[in-house]
Amino acid sequence: MKHIFPDYYNEFHCIADRCTITCCQEWKITVDDDTNRKWKKILPPDTISDKRKNLTAYTCKKDGARVIGLDQNHRCPFLSQDKLCHLVTSYGDSVLSETCTLFPREIHEFSTHTEASLMPCCPAVIDLWCEKNIEFPTVSSIVDHSSPMFLVRDNLIKLLQNSDLSIEEALFEGFYILLELYKNQPVTISQINEYFSKQTLFELHSALADINVPADDTFTECNELLQDLAVNYSKEGLYTGFLQPILTEAEKYPKGTFLPDKPDDRLTDSGTGSELSGIWNLFCDMITDHDIVFRNFLSNELFSDLIIPGSSSKIIEHMVMQYQWIIMEYTTIRQSLFLWCSIDPKNPLTYETVRNYIVIISRMTGYDDDDIRTYLENSFAKLIWDWGYAALIIGA
Template sequence: MKKEIKTDYYDNFTCIADKCSFTCCQEWKIEVDDDTYIKWNRLSLTKQNNNYLDQYVKQKDGTRVIALNEQKQCPFLNEQKLCNLVLNLGDEVLSETCAIFPRQTHEFADRKEYSLVSCCPEVVDLINQQDKICFTKNMLDMDGDILLQIRTMMITIMQNQHFSISKSVMMLFYILLDIHQKESILKKDIDEYKDEAGLKELSEAIDNMQFLSLDTFEENNELFLDMTENYRKQEQYSSYLEPIAVIAENLSRDYDKHKMSVKLQEFEKQFSSYEKLFRNYLVVEIFSNSLMPESDLESIVVMFQWIAMEYAMMRHSIFLGWLLDEQEKLSYTVVRNYIVVISRMMGYDQEDICEYLEKSFENLIWEWGYLALIIGAEEGK
C-alpha cells in the first residue's frame, strides 16, 4: 500500500458554497472531462427542460469547458450562489474539476500526495491559520529518490525563520542552479546544502549585495502588466485587476522616485505582518507544485521560478491594491483576494508555463540575478 502524505489541515477543508466571498464558478476555465461529457449527453437539468447538459459545453484551447454566460459565470450557478446541478441532480453529476476543487492529488510510484490549491479563499484562510505547515507523515524524514530529497531540502530552508522570505527564495534558486549544472548529484550532496555553516555563508554573500527597491518595483510592474494583458482584454477578474492595472500603467509612464521609495518602505512594514502567511504559502507551493510524478531536475528549477514569480506578482498586486485603498493599514481581505486572483491567473500546467517562459525570456532557466531582481530584498533586511 502506498504512503499517503497530506498537508495536516487537508481534511479540515469544507466548501462554504454560497457563503464564499470568491466563487469558483466564475471567470475561469471549468473543464468537463470525457466521462462527464458522455453523462451530460443523456441528461437535462430538469424533466421540463429539453436542453441537454452537453449544450452548455464548448471547446477552448483543445479542451471541453463549461460555456460561461454573459456575466462570465457558470450557467448552473443560481442567484443564491448555489449549483443547480447539485440541487437538481446531485453531486455525482459534477465534472471532475468541480467535484475535487480545490483538492489536488499527485500519485508517485511509492506514494500519493494530497494538497489544497490557494485559488480558493477558504484554503488561504486555512494556510493563514497554521503556525507552520506540517504533514500527516513526517515527510522531512522520508527516504526517497533524489528529486524528493531536493524538494525536502527546499521546504526545510523555506521554513527556516533565520532567513527572510526573499532571502530564502534567492538562496534556494542559487542552490537549484548549482545542482542543475552538476553532472550527477547524490543524497549526501543534498545534505551539504542544508549545512548551517554553508547556508550562513550564502546568506552573508546575499547581504553584501545591493538591491534597489525601485528596480524591483519597475520590473514587477512591467511583469504585472504583461501577465494581466489577456485577462483584461477578456474582462476577467475586472473588478480586481482593472483598477490596479490603471495605477500600474500610470506608474509605468512616470512617477516620483523619492515618493515611491517612501511608499515602498511604508508598504514593506505593512506587508511584513503577513510573513507567516506567505512563508506557509510558499512551503505549500513547493510541496504541491515543484515536484510532479513526471518531473526531472530541470522541471523543478522551472517550477520554482514560476512559484517565485507568482509570489512577486502577488506582492506587487497587493502593493497596487494598497495604493488604491489609500489606507495606512494593509487589510487581510486585500491580501487574500490577490492571492486568490493571481493563483487563478497563474495556475497553468507545466507545459504552458514552459511555453510562456520561453516566449517571454531569453532562456527557459533564468540567471540568478533576474530572480533576485523580481524578488528584491525586504527593507532593512
C-alpha cells in the same frame, strides 16, 4: 501505498454561498470525457431558466479542452443566484465533472506514495493558513532516498519556514541552491546534505547579503510581469474589479519614478518617486503582518508543484522551472498588493485584500507544465534564468 498530505488537508470545507470569490465564476471549468458522455443523457435541472437539450449543450471547446460555457457575466450557467450549484441541488454531487469534484484538491500519484494538497485558488483554503506553519510530511524519509529530489524539496520547504530569514531571502537562497544542483547534475544525497548544511547556508546567506539590486529596477520589472500576466484576462474582461485598479496604478509609474536607492533618500517625501518610496516603506511594514500566510502559501506551492509524477528524466529542470514560476507568482502578488496600497495609502492592508490577490493571481498563473514552459521560453528567451534575474524580481 502510503497516502500523505499536509496537516491542514482534512480541515477544508467549501463555504459555497458564503464564498467571496467563487470558483464557479470567471474561470475555465473543464469537463472530462466521461462526464461529457454522461451529460449527453441528462436534461438540464428545472431550476435553470436557460433550457437546452442536455447538459453537454452548456459546454464548448476552449484552447483544445471541453469547458463549461460561462454566461455574459462570466458565471457558470449552473450557479444559482444564492451561489449554490443547480446541478448538485437537483442531482447530487455524482453528476459533477472531475474538476468540480476534486477542486481545490490536488493529488499526485507516485510509484512510492500518493500526495494530496489543496490549491491556493480558493479563499477557504487560504483561511486554513493564517495561524501557524503548515506541517508537511517528510517525504524523503518515506521514499527512502529512491529519489533525492524529495530531499531537496523537504529542505526548500524548511528554508521557507525558517522565520530567521525573510521570505525574500529564503526564496532567493533556495533558488540559488537549486540552480547549483541543476548545474552540477547528477544530484546526489551527499551533495544535497552539503548544500543545506548549516555552515553552507550561513556562508551563502552572508555572500548573498552583499547583493544590492536597485529597488526601482525591481519595481519596474514586477510591474511588467504583472501587466504581461494580466493582459489576456483584461482583454476578456475577467477579474476586472481586482485587476483594473492596480493596472491603472501600474501605468502611472514609468521606470525611474520609484525608490531612491540611498536609504537616507527614502526619508524624504516630496515628488512622485519619494512619495512612492514612502508608501513602499509603509507597505513593507504592513505586509509583515501577513508573513505566516505567505510562508504557508509558498511552502504549499513547493510541496504541490515542484515534483509531479512522470517528470523523472528531467526532474531537476522541472523543479527549477516550477520554482521560477512560484517566484513569479509571489512577486506578482506582492506587486499587486503594493499597487493596491499606493492607490490610497491610508487604507490598511487587510487580510481579506491579501487573500483576494493570492486567490486571483494563483488562478491567473494556474498553468499546466507545458504552458509554463512555453510562457518562460517566450518571455525570457531561455527556460532557466540566471540567479541575477531572480534577484532582480525578488528584490535582493
